[in-house]
Amino acid sequence: AQKVTQAQTEISVVEKEDVTLDCVYETRDTTYYLFWYKQPPSGELVFLIRRNSFDEQNEISGRYSWNFQKSTSSFNFTITASQVVDSAVYFCALREGGATNKLIFGTGTLLAVQP
């Protein structure tokens, strides 16, 4: 069965610190997709990144970077030089390949960035 674990329930950092949000997943499929979404205090869900199981390249987008490691079934998210605007709940999610629309979410990590 597929499962996503975000063991960090809450993280608090001071502005300009780097922070890594962990995501560990379980799936039996060889083809799958991993996602990160951000949910700011306003409540909407904002898509951040998608990664498919065949692409293990790490990705950097500004202050955000993602580390995908199939060997450890992890897809971790790092924010460099955090800012107060990064305060949000961050969700990792998994979708297996095939004609399905089932997106399995982790329980989320609440990141609080203090000024």
Place this chain on the structure above:
Amino acid sequence: NAGVTQTPKFQVLKTGQSMTLQCAQDMNHEYMSWYRQDPGMGLRLIHYSVGAGITDQGEVPNGYNVSRSTTEDFPLRLLSAAPSQTSVYFCASRPQGRRYEQYFGPGTRLTVT
């Protein structure tokens, strides 16, 4: 494009009442889904549809009905509201094709008393 829209934004129901949460998208997406978000549990899939006339159950379908008569609309019906259905409900859509991400609506906050 308006993207994914949901109405209402807030709703209070009494136990036993029924209602329909509306969801519409104007991006011609084939796939649509309903999720509920509860504290400490992330988002859980209620029902989904891979095209007009086709729906299927997700993780937590009990107490909810859906139908998909058009590509644009995917309403979620609560048949007899219970306090356990107090939650924030999100509708999402995406194009056909395995690599695409889901686009989420703004959510409906439902309280059942």
